[in-house]
Amino acid sequence: MPAFRPSKVQAMGNIIIEVRKALLIGQPNATITHIMAETIPKLDDFDRAILRLVQRDNRMPQRAIAEAVNLSTAALQRRIAAMERSGVIVRNVAIVDPDQVGLGVTSIVEVNLVDEKAARVDKAKQLFRDAPEVQQCYYVTGGRSFIMLIVAPDMRSYEAITRRLFAENESVASYHSYLALNRVKAGMELVIP
The missing domain is CATH 1.10.10 (Arc Repressor Mutant, subunit A)
Incomplete structure (x- = not known):
């Protein structure tokens, strides 16, 4: 980890140190409590x-x-x-209706890994990131390892996807699929404060 150079220090009680890739908040003898992925740009x-x-x-x-x-x-x-x-604007894309291109099966899947060791989690993240059928994937808290959204043309294809990603994956302890009956809302538009 690179050496951190403070840019701002508050002297009363807690110390706040702003650095390029980390934000340290705590008592004067505290250790790193939160690593930020990137500096958040100022938006007017x-x-x-x-x-x-x-x-x-x-x-x-x-x-x-x-x-x-x-x-x-x-x-x-x-x-x-x-x-x-x-990186505020990540990319410009067209949103395609899955039904119009023959992707009639949408499933929300909960995945539990065998353990949460960093190497296993990182390997699973890469596998799910590389799977084109996985539309969204989140590493989560609350007793599950991952929650993801998968689309497939039909149940036979969906079964093949689940075998490849979960059933034949020694890192996956269990998984549970919730098949969508109807897409009530789908979008990525954020509420910008």
Whole structure:
């Protein structure tokens, strides 16, 4: 781990030290309590307004977005580019209706690993990340290891996926599938404060 250089210290009681990749909060003799993946970029009201619009429709003309948020088109382009570089905007994609492309089975799956040793968890994360049928996957608390959403064309395909990912995987102690009867809501749009 690289050496940490404090940028801000509060002297009364607890110490708060801001660093490039970690935030230390605690008593003066405390150890690291939380490692942050990345520094969170500062977003102003313009950035937040832009994000609200592009989440709903990223094909909206930039001229229209600029007018809606009261910026010039050039300023809007710079802000969008900066949010893409910083990772705020991860990617621009088309949302495809699974039923329209023959993916009629949607399943929410709870997975329990044999143990939670780092090497086993990391290997499972990579396996699930690389499986194209896994649409979303979360490493969770509460007695389960992972919760994920899987789509498949039919039950025969779904069975093959579960065999490959879970039943034949020595790291998986158990798994439980919940088949969706109806997709009530599906989306990735965030509520931007």
